[in-house]
Amino acid sequence: MTEPAHPRIAASLAALFRGYDGPPFAVRLWDGFTWSSSPESVCTIVVASPAALRSLLLHPSQLTLGEAFLHKQIDIEGDLFSVFEVVEHLLRRPLPLRRRLLRSILALGHSILHGATHSRRRDRASIAYHYDQPLDFFRAWLGPTLVYSCAYFESPSDSLEEAQERKLDLICRKLRLQPNERFLDIGCGWGSLILHAAARRHVDAYGITLSQRQAAAVEERIDDSGLAHTCHVRLQDYRDLDPSHSYDKIASVGMSEHVGLRNLPLYFRIAHRLLKPGGVFLNHAIARAAHSAPRGTDSFIRRYVFPDGALVTVTQVIAAAEAAGFEVRDVENLREHYELTLRRWVQSLRRHQTALLRQVPETTYRIWLLYMAGCAAAFRRGDLGVYQVLLSRPDRGSSRLPLARADWYQSATPAESSTSIPGSANALRMR
Numbered sequence: 001m002t003e004p005a006h007p008r009i010a011a012s013l014a015a016l017f018r019g020y021d022g023p024p025f026a027v028r029l030w031d032g033f034t035w036s037s038s039p040e041s042v043c044t045i046v047v048a049s050p051a052a053l054r055s056l057l058l059h060p061s062q063l064t065l066g067e068a069f070l071h072k073q074i075d076i077e078g079d080l081f082s083v084f085e086v087v088e089h090l091l092r093r094p095l096p097l098r099r100r101l102l103r104s105i106l107a108l109g110h111s112i113l114h115g116a117t118h119s120r121r122r123d124r125a126s127i128a129y130h131y132d133q134p135l136d137f138f139r140a141w142l143g144p145t146l147v148y149s150c151a152y153f154e155s156p157s158d159s160l161e162e163a164q165e166r167k168l169d170l171i172c173r174k175l176r177l178q179p180n181e182r183f184l185d186i187g188c189g190w191g192s193l194i195l196h197a198a199a200r201r202h203v204d205a206y207g208i209t210l211s212q213r214q215a216a217a218v219e220e221r222i223d224d225s226g227l228a229h230t231c232h233v234r235l236q237d238y239r240d241l242d243p244s245h246s247y248d249k250i251a252s253v254g255m256s257e258h259v260g261l262r263n264l265p266l267y268f269r270i271a272h273r274l275l276k277p278g279g280v281f282l283n284h285a286i287a288r289a290a291h292s293a294p295r296g297t298d299s300f301i302r303r304y305v306f307p308d309g310a311l312v313t314v315t316q317v318i319a320a321a322e323a324a325g326f327e328v329r330d331v332e333n334l335r336e337h338y339e340l341t342l343r344r345w346v347q348s349l350r351r352h353q354t355a356l357l358r359q360v361p362e363t364t365y366r367i368w369l370l371y372m373a374g375c376a377a378a379f380r381r382g383d384l385g386v387y388q389v390l391l392s393r394p395d396r397g398s399s400r401l402p403l404a405r406a407d408w409y410q411s412a413t414p415a416e417s418s419t420s421i422p423g424s425a426n427a428l429r430m431r
Contacts, residue, residue: 010035015101024037024040025038026043030050030304043080044077046077060090117260118263120237128212135190136359137360142345143348145160149254150337160344168192168193174390177197178201178248182248183201184247184249184274185197186252188218189214194218194231198230203230205230206232207234208235208236209236243274249280249282261312265323265324272325277396278394278395279393283317284387284389287311287312287387288384288385314331314389317389327391329401332387332388335379337386342373342379343376345372346369346373
């Protein structure tokens, strides 16, 4: 993904190439950050890693740069001949100036974000960084459901599509969604849950996301499904939800990981305020185990995958929810399910490698491959869990919930089938 140039890095690069009079060129770093010496570049120097950047800036020689090219740590897109004039210019520049540029880039981190951590502006940039890849990149390995969260398996032999459909249905069952209820999905992704709930539970479903690409895709899916009268999406921060609107049921799936520990109390207070008395809120999120240390700012995940992402423990989640006025009704850990899900995603990434490399740079592809494989190992070890926490806002002491939960696991009734609404089969698929 190409990010706008950070002013400090752009200024440093401009200083480094001051006086350069060769063919115009661009530099693209491992995270997609791009700087151009001119609007019309004849080549792009692709730097695959911080180590490759060190070779380029600190040790530029025929041997080091040649070896970096052989191992694809440095690559050239476009006119290969013109890059030699760029290297000649680098060799003439003072080493202290090149060192300053290297320190500037590495100090700012891979994501190159602006503003205070978890400010609205920075959260928008963080979400865009991770989620605004081309839709075809995600569709190739997520499959037709376009669900980017833990699936729910009855057996390891289940297909990913079956397991994702089952997860969506499980959430609806835990919420006990009823026809004509107002349902909110905070962080709706590509809209799979709101489409599922509108088609199969006949609710009036609303979803919000911070990703422009996701919002556009959800709008297209809603139009294709014929559910525009009951399914809605907004490009919106959870902190900007209208407090005058209320909902019978709320879900948040894989979103609160982006909130941050400091904002967790606010997040739950907002959800509590929006939920009608007697309603329930299902919060589905990854949490680190109490014995697992928090990720540092130099972790691979925070630098290359989820900028500003910081996992909390389920204890901290529950404490924040209870402090906001919620009553905890159920907690379920789907840890083993997420390992199975991640293994399916890794298999699909590898199976569709050729097609995916037409969508994103190879470095991006390899980042996602390593991040998912590593997360699968963390779930297997028990360092991570993924918890569905069902929260109630009692109405003068009444939760309005049945005494038992057998209905969560009953087979689907005809009224819940995808054929109950004309055209609703398309609601769960992106064509």
